[in-house]
Amino acid sequence: MSTTEETKPELIPTKIWKCRNADCKAWVRDEFAADSQLCPMCKGPMLRSIRHLPAVVNKIKRKPKPKDEYGL
C-alpha cells in the first residue's frame, strides 16, 4: 500500500482549512492557519478539511540523502 514510485511525488493527507464558499478556491494549510481562520480571499468562514498534498520538505526529520549538496 505504501509503495512509492520515483516518478510520483508522495502525497500525504494534510490538514487544511478550505473556504466554505463553493465559488472560492482558497485554502490554507492547518499549520499556517490562525485559530479562527478567515478566507484570505473573500474573508468568509473556513472549514477544516483534509487534502492530499506532496510532502513538505521543511522540518523533516529524516536521514539526509546520499546526494545532499548542502553538507551540514
Ligand SMILES: [Zn+2]
Ligand atoms: Zn473564500
